[in-house]
Amino acid sequence: MSRNGDKKPVGFATHITAGGIAGAMEAICCQPLDTIKVRMQLSKSGIAPGTKPRGFLATGLMIVRRETPLALYKGLGAVLSGIVPKMAIRFASFETYKEWLADKSTGNTRVGNIFIAGLAAGTTEAIAVVCPMEVVKIRLQAQQHSLADPLEAPRYRNAGHAVYTIIREEGFSALYRGVSLTALRQATNQGANFTAYQELKKLAHTYQPDLKDLPSYQHMVIGLISGAMGPFSNAPIDTIKTRLQKATYEPGTTAFQRIAAIAKDMWKQEGITPRVLRVAPGQAIVFAVYEKVRGIIETMKVSPSQDRYSE
Secondary structure (H helix, E strand, C coil): CCCCCCCCCCCHHHHHHHHHHHHHHHHHHHHHHHHHHHHHHHCCCCCCCCCCCCCHHHHHHHHHHHHCHHHHHCCHHHHHHHHHHHHHHHHHHHHHHHHHCCCCCCCCCCHHHHHHHHHHHHHHHHHHHHHHHHHHHHHHHCCCCCCCCCCCCCCCCCHHHHHHHHHHHHCHHHHHCCHHHHHHHHHHHHHHHHHHHHHHHHHHHHHCCCCCCCCHHHHHHHHHHHHHHHHHHHHHHHHHHHHHHHCCCCCCCCHHHHHHHHHHHHCCCCCCHHHHHHHHHHHHHHHHHHHHHHHHHHHHCCCHHHCCCCC
């Protein structure tokens, strides 16, 4: 966002290009963290008698030892195939909702309305892209097979095979298992994320009035802080969603019964550490890369005034 928050958003092509590149960089850099997060959320360590909870580093080392380092990138194909539309929808929808909620006389958007725009953007991306993408990703990540042993065949060979198998065996609706929780998680994530990012960026400009654009490292630090806001607000939601999407359909049970059973099971032993260690670095990368690529695109334009971005 500009210092005054009153610039018009850039065109859709800029959102796709900058958002897609930023999302791809985040996925490549942070997929190992995401795989560890999912395994920790699905782990029974600390629940079964005689076992202790396994930490973030210990979980990662266990995956590498048992399944080779490449196992940390399980599900990356599903993430990369959805990251471009996800980021395009996130930024484009946020700007659209923010413009609708802006003061018509000044063009500025109040903090409360920025939060609402973030909630709406998160819900939009969850329904359009995130839920089916994460169902596939989590199914792939949950497979504990060694990539070094060609005879150890996994249930899902890749993202495409996972989609085909899930639809064939469980129906198309299985790709939207946990959609309500996914939407709730993404809504609170983006509400907190965009609000914190824009307010912190405005504060940084206040203390550095001579800077037209903040340096990349400041965008990264601000993104790291804002990225941690979501996990602090909705950690239990994400863990329940992960377990619900990993599980196959049980005849005779309602969605509420499955959610209640999972929540009861995790009540005494879940924390926010896995998500904070995954989401915060990811947002640092996303905002830093997005701002950099957006700036490069704008400087390459013959007529920059025709396509400006307001964060």
